[in-house]
Amino acid sequence: MSSFNLxxxxxxxxxxxGALVLFFISxxxxxxxxxxxxxxxxxxxxxxxxxxxxxxxALLFDGAYRVDLFSQILKLVFACGFAxxxxxxxxxDDIRDDIRAEYYLFVTLSVSGLVMLVSxxxxxxxxxALELSSFPLYLLVPMRRERKGQRSQMESxxxxxxxxxxxxxxxxxxxxxxxxxxxxxSLPVMVEKLRPVVHTPLAIAGLAMTFCGLxxxxxxxxxxxxxxxxxxxxxxETASFIASLAKxxxxxxxxxxxxxATPDNRTVVLLLTLLAVVSMxxxxxxxxxxxxxxxxxxxxxxxxxxxxxxxxxxxxxxGYAAALYYIVGYLFMVLACxxxxxxVSPDGANVSMEDLAGLHHRSPLLAVTLVVGIxxxxxxPPFVGFMGKLTLLSAALAKGHLSLVIIAVVNTAIAxxxxxxxxxxxxxxxxxxxxxxxLDWTTxxxxxxxxxxxxxxxxxxxxxIDAISSSxxxxxxx
Numbered sequence: 001m002s003s004f005n006l007x008x009x010x011x012x013x014x015x016x017x018g019a020l021v022l023f024f025i026s027x028x029x030x031x032x033x034x035x036x037x038x039x040x041x042x043x044x045x046x047x048x049x050x051x052x053x054x055x056x057x058a059l060l061f062d063g064a065y066r067v068d069l070f071s072q073i074l075k076l077v078f079a080c081g082f083a084x085x086x087x088x089x090x091x092x093d094d095i096r097d098d099i100r101a102e103y104y105l106f107v108t109l110s111v112s113g114l115v116m117l118v119s120x121x122x123x124x125x126x127x128x129a130l131e132l133s134s135f136p137l138y139l140l141v142p143m144r145r146e147r148k149g150q151r152s153q154m155e156s157x158x159x160x161x162x163x164x165x166x167x168x169x170x171x172x173x174x175x176x177x178x179x180x181x182x183x184x185x186s187l188p189v190m191v192e193k194l195r196p197v198v199h200t201p202l203a204i205a206g207l208a209m210t211f212c213g214l215x216x217x218x219x220x221x222x223x224x225x226x227x228x229x230x231x232x233x234x235x236x237e238t239a240s241f242i243a244s245l246a247k248x249x250x251x252x253x254x255x256x257x258x259x260x261a262t263p264d265n266r267t268v269v270l271l272l273t274l275l276a277v278v279s280m281x282x283x284x285x286x287x288x289x290x291x292x293x294x295x296x297x298x299x300x301x302x303x304x305x306x307x308x309x310x311x312x313x314x315x316x317x318x319g320y321a322a323a324l325y326y327i328v329g330y331l332f333m334v335l336a337c338x339x340x341x342x343x344v345s346p347d348g349a350n351v352s353m354e355d356l357a358g359l360h361h362r363s364p365l366l367a368v369t370l371v372v373g374i375x376x377x378x379x380x381p382p383f384v385g386f387m388g389k390l391t392l393l394s395a396a397l398a399k400g401h402l403s404l405v406i407i408a409v410v411n412t413a414i415a416x417x418x419x420x421x422x423x424x425x426x427x428x429x430x431x432x433x434x435x436x437x438x439l440d441w442t443t444x445x446x447x448x449x450x451x452x453x454x455x456x457x458x459x460x461x462x463x464x465i466d467a468i469s470s471s472x473x474x475x476x477x478x
Contacts, residue, residue, distance in 0.1 A: 007052075007053060007056055008053055008056035008057065008058035008067040009058065009060070009067065010049040010052065010053050011046050011049045011050045011053060011075050011079065011115055012112065012115055012116060013049075014042065014045045014046050014049050015042065015046055015108060015111060015112040015115060016112060017042075018038065018039070018041075018042030018045070018046075018108055019042075019105060019108045019109050019112060021038055021042075022035055022038055022039065022042075022101065022104055022105040022108055023105055025038060025101050025105075026101040026102045026105050028101070029098060030097050030098055030100075031100075031101045032092065032095075032097055032100025032101055032103075032104075034101070035100060035101035035103075035104040035105070036086065036089075036092075036100070036104055038104070039086050039104040039107065039108055040083070040086050040087070042108060043079065043082045043083035043086055044083060046079040046082065046083075046111075046115075047076070047079040047080060047083060049079075050072065050075045050076040050079045051076065053067070053072055053075075054069070054072050054073070054076070055069075055072075056072065057069075061122070061125060063121070063122070063186065064120070064121065064122030064124065064125045064185075064186070065116075065119050065120060065121070065122070065125055066119055066121045067119055068119075068471070069467075069470060069471040070118070070252075070471035070472060071118040071119040072471075073467055073468065073471050074118040074248065074249075074252050074324075075115050075118060075119075077248060077328055077331070078111055078114050078115050078118075078245060078248065078249070079111075079115075081244055081245045081248070081331050081335070082107075082108075082111045082245065084335055084446060084449065084450070085107070085237065085240055085241050085244070085245070085335070086104075086107070087442050087443075087445070087446045088237070088240065088335065088338065088339040088342055088443070088446050089237040089240075089342070090342060090343075090440075090442075090443070092235070092237060092348075093346065093347050093348040094144050094145050094235040094236065094237075094347070094348020094349070095143055095144065095145065095235060095237075095348075096143075096145055099143055102143070103140065103143055106136035106137075106139050106140050106143075107136070107140065107241060109132065109136045110132075110133050110134075110136040110137055110140075110241070110245075110246075111133075111245065112132060112133075113129050113130070113131070113132030113133025113134070113136075114129075114133045114245060114246070114248075114249040116129040116132065116133075117129040117130060117133055117249050117252070117253060118249065118252045118253070120253075121186065121187045121188060121256070122185050122186050122187065123175050123178075123179065123185040123186075123187070123190075124185050126187075126253065127172065127175070130168070130213070130253070131168070133246070133249060134164060134168070134217075137160070137238075137241070137242060137246065138157065138160060138161045138164065140234070140238045140241070141153060141156050141157040141160050141230060141233065141234045141238060141242075142154055142156075142157035143235070143238070144233070144234065144235045144238075144348075145348065152229075152232065152233040153233045153234060153235075154233075155229065155233060156226075156229050156230045156232065156233025156234055157230075157233070159225070159226045159229055159230065160226050160230045163216060163223070163225060163226040164216060164226075167212050167213045167215070167216035167223055168213045168216075170209050170212040170213065171209060171210050171211075171212050171213030171214070172213075173209050174205070174206045174207065174208065174209025174210035174211075174212065175206070175209075175210055176206075177202060177203075177205060177206030177209065178190060178194070178203070178206040178207070178210065178260075180202075181193070181194065181197055181202060181203055181206065182194055187256060187257075187260070190260065191259070191260055194260055198260070198261060198265060199265065199267070204265075204267050204268065207257065207260060207261060207268060208271060210257055211254065211257065211258075211271075214250045214253055214254045214257070215250075215254075215275070215305075217246055217247065217249070217250035218247055218250040218251060218254065218305045218308070219247070219298075219301050219302050219305050220275050220279050220302070220305045220306065220309065221275060221278045221279040221282050221283075221302060221306070222278075224279070224282070224283075224302045224305075227298045227299070227301060227302060228286075228290075228294075228295045228298035228299055229298075230242065230298075231243065231294040231295060231297060231298035231301075232292055232294050232295050232298070232350060235348060236294070236338065236341050236342045236345060236348060236350075236351075237342060239294055239297075239338065240334070240335060240338035240339075240341075240342070243297065243298075243301055243334045243338065244330070244331040244334050244335050244338075245331065247301075247305070247327055247330065247331075248327050248328060248331055251308060251323060251324060251327040252324065254312065255312070255320045255323065255324065255472075258272070258312045258315065258320070259315075259320070261315060263315045263316060265315065268315070269313055269315060272309050272312050272313045273313050273401070273404055275306070275309060276306045276307075276309035276310055276313065276404065276408075277306065277404070277407055278306070279302050279303060279305050279306030279309065280303050280306035280307065280407065280408065280411040281306075281407075281411060282299075282302060282303075283299045283300060283301070283302030283303030283304070283305075283306065284299075284300075284303045284411050284414045284415045284418075285414070286299045287299035287300050287303065287415070287418050288414075288417065288418050290418070291352050291353050291354075292350055292351075292352055292353075293337075293341055293350075293351045293352065293353060293355075293356070293422070294341065294350055294351070296353075296418065296422070297334065297337060297338075300377060300415070300418075301334070303411060303415060304330055304377070306411075307326065307388075307389060307392060307408060307411075308323050308326050308327050308330075308392070309323070310322075310323070310392045310393070310395075310396050310401075310404060310405075310408060311323025311324075311326065311391075311392050311395055311396075313396060313399075313401060313404065314395050314396055314398070314399045314401070315399075316395075316399070317469060317472045317473070318395045318398065318469070319392075319395040319396065319399070320472055321391075321465055321468045321469040321472055322388070322391040322392045322394075322395045322465070323392065324468050325388060325391060325457075325461065325464055325465050325468055326388035326389070326391065326392055328457070328464070329376070329384035329385060329387075329388045329454070329457050329458070330377075330385075330388070332376075332384065332450055332453040332454050332457065333373050333376040333377050333383075333384065333385055333454060334373070334377070335373075335450055336369050336370070336372055336373030336376070336447075336450040336451070336454060337370060337373040337374065337377070339366075339369060339443065339446055339447060339450065340356075340359075340366050340369055340370040340373075343363070343366055343437055343439065343443060344356065344359070344366070344437065346437075353421065353422065353425050354425065355434075356370070356422065356425040356426040356429075357425055357426075357429035357430065357431060357432055357434060358429055358430055358431025358432065358434055359425075359426040359427070359437075360426060360427045361431050361436075362431055362434060362435065362436050362437050363436065363437040363439060365439060365444060365447050366437060366439070366447065367426050367427060368447075368451065369447040369450060369451055370422070370423075370426050371423055371426065371427065372450075372451050372454050372455070373450070373454065374419045374422050374423055375419070375423075376454050376458070377415075377419060378412070378415055378416050378419040378420075379412050379415075379416075381458070382455065382458050382459050383454050383455065383458040384453075384454050384455075384457035384458040384461070385454075385458070386458060387457070387458045387461045388461075389408070389412065391461070391465065392408070393405045393408060393409070396408075
């Protein structure tokens with residue numbers, strides 16, 4: 001592996017240059033249209049640079065920042081998700097015109113942090129990248145047009161910041177334990193030095209507290225309390241970003257830290273199993289009574305975080321690959337639902353279940369997109385949600401976690417009820433005089449891309465899973 005290769009850092013350089021351009025655009029007034037165009041150019045350029053750099057390897061900051069296949073694959077996922085979020089955002093009807101340029105600036109900065117996050121193999125650089133990806137989101141949540149008698153975005157922002165800071169503080173405290181035990185901030189070196197003492201109470205406590213900050217981003221119980229409120233209070237576009245890209249980044253870092261534990265560490269397995277079970281049951285049961293579509297997706301996201309943890313319970317590369325494959329598929333599933341939310345609500349207001357009535361008449365393409373996203377979330381074949389769950393459960397069963405597999409299947413059955421309620425509203429209810437929803441070509445393109453992504457990942461998962469499995473070979477290696 002070469003010590004330095006400028007080409008390998010091209011995605012980061014493109015994003016930071018784009019953020020600088022957006023900063024200068026935001027200095028003017030009411031430049032939302034120019035900022036959106038610039039952000040889209042940056043997203044396309046990032047996708048191109050990630051594709052060009054897939055085979056690159058490099059080290060920076062004395063090995064604290066590593067470019068390898070694992071990080072490059074995830075950077076490509078972030079770049080594609082970034083472009084999709086920008087395309088579905090449209091005109092940002094619920095964001096004031098005078099701050100739309102700043103909105104695109106903060107989104108780009110957060111993506112920059114996520115892209116850097118997956119290359120960090122040192123605690124110091126990892127914490128910096130994590131904060132760079134998090135703080136712009138704290139500012140995005142309250143950036144929503146105020147409605148008469150409603151300022152829920154402010155309450156949501158306060159909850160998000162308070163829970164985020166608390167979770168990060170606990171994580172830093174746990175990292176200090178790991179540093180005290182190993183005397184290093186380098187994750188690969190930390191792996192080697194933790195192995196003799198990983199079963200001690202101090203090491204287990206350090207790992208558990210370190211997980212807290214990542215569980216917060218993934219919305220795992222009991223670090224989930226912010227999720228439904230932030231989804232409901234934030235603008236539709238902001239909620240789509242938090243629900244998708246942020247979770248992919250959290251899972252990638254979680255894999256790095258879970259791999260610090262040895263395969264026979266029963267305490268870590270028990271902890272992850274308990275959190276997975278409680279997250280699945282809590283998210284699915286509370287989602288049964290939701291009427292606001294974003295709150296429903298928020299509680300559903302808690303349940304899906306529990307599903308993703310099943311892959312980590314195995315403490316082996318097969319499970320890690322399954323978890324990463326599932327969370328990448330979740331990105332496409334949830335964005336398919338959010339593009340419908342953004343278009344059904346013409347003025348940016350929240351969407352209730354009743355607002356979906358007659359969607360198959362008002363906009364057939366949106367109805368198909370919603371059905372594909374919902375069926376995939378429910379785990380119906382041949383979509384990626386089914387294949388993702390099957391991969392996770394197969395990895396867990398191979399390690400003897402039969403009870404956990406049965407619980408996951410039961411939860412999937414519970415979730416089908418509220419997912420079918422959404423489909424019933426969209427496909428079997430009368431429109432009741434609700435207007436036809438016009439779609440521009442950008443929205444049509446996003447719908448087609450999301451449907452294709454959900455289908456292709458479900459029908460042909462082998463190339464993606466094989467690529468992730470190959471990339472995991474270099475995670476936490478010296």
